[in-house]
Amino acid sequence: MTERISSVKMCDYLRMYLVMGSVNCEAEPDKVLAEALVGGITLFQFREKGASALCGKPRIELAQKLQEMCRHAGVPFIVNDDVDLALELSADGVHIGQADESARSVRKRIGNRILGVSAHTVKEARRAVLHGADYLGVGPIYPTTSKADAIAAQGTAILRQMREAGIDLPIVGIGGINADRAEKVMRGGADGVAVISAITQAAEVHNAVIEMKEKVERWRNGNRFSS
Template identity: 45%
Template sequence: MTGSFSREQLSLYFIAGTQDTSRDFFQVLTEALEGGVTMFQLREKGEKSVQSEEERLHLALKAKEVCSRFKVPFIVNDDAELAVKSGADGLHVGQEDLRASEARKIIGSSAVLGVSAYTIEEAAEAVEAGADYVGVGPMYATFSKQDAKAVVGPERITQMRESGINIPIVAIGGIQPEHTKAILQSGADGISVISAIASSQSPRKAAADFRSQLI
C-alpha cells in the first residue's frame, strides 16, 4: 500500500458503507467526491453490510478506483487484510479492533494509519503506536453507530491539544455544517461525516455545504 498523507486531506472525511445508503453506493460516493470530499473511508459494518470476503474485496477495489479518479485517499475501516489486498492508501482502527501497533506492522510504514481515540490516554497511545491521525468523538449525538459512546464535544479536542497531542485530529459524530467552525477552533484539522452525506438526497450538495464552512 502506498499512502501520501497531509493534514489537509482530513478536511472533509467521508465515511460510509453500503449499509448507510438506500441509493447506489458508488453513485453516492461519486457525488460526494464531486461535492468536495477530501478523504474516504470504507466502513462496511452492520447487519445490512456485505459479508462475503469476495464481495467485500470487489467493493473495496471499485471504491478505490472511484477515489483515485478524484485523487482522494482511500482508507479501509478495521479490516487490515482487506486494506492490503485492495491496495488501499491506509487503514483506520477503533479501540475494539486490531491494536494500532499490530495494524502498523501489517500495513507497513508508508500506509496511512488512523486510530479512533475517545480519551487523551488513547490518543497518546495511538501516537506511540505510529498513528498518522486520530479520530475523536462523538462530537454530538449520532445514530450512524449503534455502539457510539457518550458525547465528548469539541472540548475533548482542545484538551488533547493542551495535553500535547500534535498529530492531525479529525472530529466525528453527529456533525452538521453549522458545527464546523467550532470544531476547527477547538484544534481539529477536519471533520468526518457519515449520515449527513450518505443519507442526503444530494450527497454532492451535502458535501459542498460542509466544504463551504471549511474555508
C-alpha cells in the same frame, strides 16, 4: 507509498472526510460516492458494518469499485478495521478503533500506508501517537445514530483537552457533525471533519459536501486553534 505521510499533507486529507458503507446509503453506494467526489471530499473510508452489511465476495467487489472511483479522483481510500482487506486491495491506509488490532501491530503490517486511530481520551491519543498513528479520529463529538456501538457524545471539549495536553497529531472530529456544527468542531482544535449520515443521507450529496467543506475551509484559512 514509500515514506510516511507528512502531518501537513495529512491535515489536507482530513478536511472533508467521508466514512461510508452500503448500509449508510439510501441510494446505490457508488452513486453516493460519485456525487461526494464531485462535491470535493478529500479522504474516503470504506466502513462496511452493521446488521445488513455485505460480506464475502460482494463486500470485496463493492470495496474495489469504490476504491477505483477514489483512485480516479485522486482521493485516498482507507479501509475500516480490516487490515487483510486493505493489504489485498493495496489500499492507501487503514483506520482502527480501540477494540481492534493494536496500532503497533497494524503499523508493522501496513508499512508506511496511512494509519488512523480512534481515540476518546488523552491517554488513548498518546498511546496512538506512540504506536505510529498518522492521525486521530476523535469523537463522537455529537450524538450519532450511524454507529451502533458509539460511546456517549463528548462535545468539542475533548478536542480542546487533547490540544492542551500537547497532542499535535492531525485530528479529525467525527460523530453527529453537520454543516451547522463544522465550524465549532474546527474551532475546538480539529483539522477536519469526518461525516457519515450528513452526506450519505443528504437529498443532494454534492451540495452537502460543498456546504460543509466551505465552512471547514473558511475556518482553516482564517483561524487557528488557541487555548
